[in-house]
Amino acid sequence: MSSADHSSLMLHRYVYLLPLTAVLVWAVNIVVTRYAVDLISPISISFYRWLIALVVLTPFCLPKVIRRWVDVRPHLLRLAVLGFFGMVCYQGLAYTAAHYTTATNMGIINAFIPIFSILLSLVVLQIRTSAMALFGSMISIIGLGYLVTQGNIQQLLHGQHIIGDLLMILAVMLYAGYGVLLQHWKIALPLSIMLYMQICFAVVLHLPFLLYFGLDALNASNLPPVLYAALFPSIVAPLVWMMSIQALGSNKSSVFLNLAPIFTAIIAYIFLKEQWTTYHSIGGILVLVGILLVQKK
Numbered sequence: 001m002s003s004a005d006h007s008s009l010m011l012h013r014y015v016y017l018l019p020l021t022a023v024l025v026w027a028v029n030i031v032v033t034r035y036a037v038d039l040i041s042p043i044s045i046s047f048y049r050w051l052i053a054l055v056v057l058t059p060f061c062l063p064k065v066i067r068r069w070v071d072v073r074p075h076l077l078r079l080a081v082l083g084f085f086g087m088v089c090y091q092g093l094a095y096t097a098a099h100y101t102t103a104t105n106m107g108i109i110n111a112f113i114p115i116f117s118i119l120l121s122l123v124v125l126q127i128r129t130s131a132m133a134l135f136g137s138m139i140s141i142i143g144l145g146y147l148v149t150q151g152n153i154q155q156l157l158h159g160q161h162i163i164g165d166l167l168m169i170l171a172v173m174l175y176a177g178y179g180v181l182l183q184h185w186k187i188a189l190p191l192s193i194m195l196y197m198q199i200c201f202a203v204v205l206h207l208p209f210l211l212y213f214g215l216d217a218l219n220a221s222n223l224p225p226v227l228y229a230a231l232f233p234s235i236v237a238p239l240v241w242m243m244s245i246q247a248l249g250s251n252k253s254s255v256f257l258n259l260a261p262i263f264t265a266i267i268a269y270i271f272l273k274e275q276w277t278t279y280h281s282i283g284g285i286l287v288l289v290g291i292l293l294v295q296k297k
Contacts, residue, residue, distance in 0.1 A: 018244035019256035022237045027107060027263035029233040031271060032225045033095055034103035039222040042095030043213045045229060047206040050087055052230035054199050061196035068193060075187050079194065083201035086178035092209070093171035101164025102274050107264025108147055108284045109168045111257065114291055115140045116176030124180050136293025143286025144169070191242060199234075258288055 036045055065072055072079075097106060115137045122128075147165075187194060218226065244253045261284055268274040 015244075015247045018240050018247060019253045020259070022241040022244060023256050023260050024263055025232045025237040025240075027260050028267055029229060029237075030094075030106050030110065030264050031103045031267045032228050033098045034106065034268070034272060036095075036222060036225040037099045039225065040216045041213065042092055042099070043206065043209050044216040045222070045226055046088070046091045046095055047203070047210060047215065048218065048226045049091065049229040049234060050199050050202045050206070052227065053234040054196075054203050056231070056235060057196050057199065061192055064190070064193055065196060068189070071189060072193060072197065075185075075189065076197075078181075078185050078187060079197045080201040080205070082178060082181060082194075083198035084205050085174050085181070087198060087202035088205050088209075090171050090175040090178065093167050093174070097164040097167035097171060099164065101161045101168065103268040103272060104261075104265045104274050104276065104280060105147065105161065105165055106168050107261040107268070108280070108287055109144065109165065109172055110264075111261045111287055111291060112140060112144055112169070112172050113176050113179070114257075116173050117179050120173075120176055120180045121183075125184055132293055136290040138290070139293065140287045140290025143283045143288075143290060145283075146286065147280065147283030195238060258291060261288070 033045075040048075094106065094110075118133055118137055189197075216222070241253070244256075265274075265276055265280070265284075269276060
């Protein structure tokens, strides 16, 4: 093998680090979310996250927005709706859910986004799907139900974790709705401008909630999780993910998302001492099998 061929092969292998990095960053963020529950309120960490991301991105993105303002202006309402669903509602509910459930549960439920996306696409976009995708969705729903009830339907009647699981399910449903609207509207703007404008609206739309719930001050204990959330899952991971889609394509990249619950469970076990139980295994396997079936053509 020539040196050129060897270099090409190594580069091809390194490309797979892109989706792995993005998924790992998102998995760590779920654990960081659970870690921060006693350090800062959900609405505060959500607001600071997007505010810091906005400050970091403004020097790079604001000039682009100004140059393309004629193209941006017609889409302002839709960008505001996307920012509200994808950044205010999803993140706020996820941070709230972390007060009541485990990072492991959150990771498994978060993997459910493709299933809700398919179900919402059937209703909103009238997109017909395959029998295999519907079968996979049913298996995942059964797995999710097993996880939430911990293998015992009576758990629905008591247990604080159920509140967190249901809040996380609602958050995932809203984020799936965000993806469906994104696909439905097909906003013809560069991704960097779309991301920046959604963050702008997210910061503004947090203000009514801050007036009601108040804003926690930043300190030495809560600043690290806030900075992680603002920089890595908000900026680094989306950028790396877009690079992955460009290099590998959407289908190959999306398969790596199935590793997120596994990464989350391992990290939560190491740093939060969360235990992996039988109902995690059964529910998690059913969810992942269903998602893999959905991803098959």
